[in-house]
Amino acid sequence: MKKLLILIAVVYPLLGGTLCAGELPYIYKGARPLGMGGAFTALSDDANALFYNPAGLADISDTRISVLSLEIETSSKGYDMLTDALDVDFDSVPETGSFLRDYIGDYGHSAVSVFSSYSRPNFALGVIGTVKANLQARDFQYPKLMVDAIEDAGVCAGYAHPLLDGSLLVGAGVKYLFRRSLTEEYTVADITTDDFEDRLEDDFDEGSGALIDLGVIYKIGSFQLAEKTGTIQAGLSVSNLVGGNLGDALDLDPHVDLGLATRIGKDLILAMDYVDLFGQMGEDDNIGKRIHVGVEYRPMAIIALRAGLNQGYTTLGFGIETKNIQIDLVTYAEEVAAYAGQRDDRRYLFRMGFGF
DSSP, rough: OOHHHHHHHHHOOOOOOOOOOSSSSOOOHHHHHTTTTTOOOOOOTTHHHHHGGGGGGGOOOOOOEEEEEEEEEEEHHHHHHHHHHHOOOOOOOOHHHHHHHHTTTOEEEEEEEEEEEEEEETEEEEEEEEEEEEEEOSSSSSSSEEEEEEHHHHHHEEEEEEEETTEEEOOOOOOOOEEEEEEEEHHHHHHHHHHHHHHHOOOOOEEEEEEEEEEEEEEEEEEEEEEEEEEEEEEEEEEEEEOOOOOOOOOOOOOOEEEEEEETTTTTEEEEEEEEOHHHHHHOSSSSGGGGEEEEEEEEETEEEEEEETTEEEEEEEEEEEEEEEEEEEEEEEEOOSSTTOOOEEEEEEEEEEEO
């Protein structure tokens, strides 16, 4: 039971992020952008702008306080791993080895995020805590567990200002981040030893740093579609411009993102992003992994339907938003290999937020 608690602690702490060789690094994505395929650079009209494009803060129309926004996310294999682990004695070499052999070649992802924020026109402030972990078992003869995990906790703030009669929005954001990261491989003998708890703690690397983001959004113009007025805007953001070196913990690469968005009336939004224009993130420069397309439709003021393509994979989102309660359901897939279409990891996210 003691070893089980250790494995769960790697996957499901309340504060803390994830990475694998093929997954592009990030701090926080947010349920609304994920439902739209991750296309948010030219939109960014809520507190998620702190992680996409701070210039969008100038498009916030209302003051909002989110006291608690909790997101729980897992892949199908991540959930299966956790439920099966409940019946495993991780002090036993045969049981631990059998458990890992059952998941050879599988990819288990789990995450928990807490994001509390205050936003008003032109400004937002937030407190973020995230954990994401990826588990992979390999080597049938001598099973090993690969663990990639990152724990992040920090504060963030951003300010934006409209120029040229509101057609140009410029913004800046800052984050102070505390990070612990773990990228290790453990054998059955490692997991079943009495001091595995201490080894896990020792294997985490720690660091912190202040990150600066800059962004602009330009409102290109308007058009008429039937009886509805549409607008087109373009966005450009530079993330982690300064401060990406986080000491001994895994660093955050700077990246430049470009996006287009159009609003048609008050109920329809179309968006498209190309993230990491110069291939600075991760270990590859695959184009398909950097393309995001999304749509949001609001049949009612409190209901949002979202869909998109994240790295070529379908995303779907459903949201209910009142003044005091926000609920989101999202499914999306992430590319976890070297190029889009090689190996997707289907994930499911539930978010509940309270505020006023």
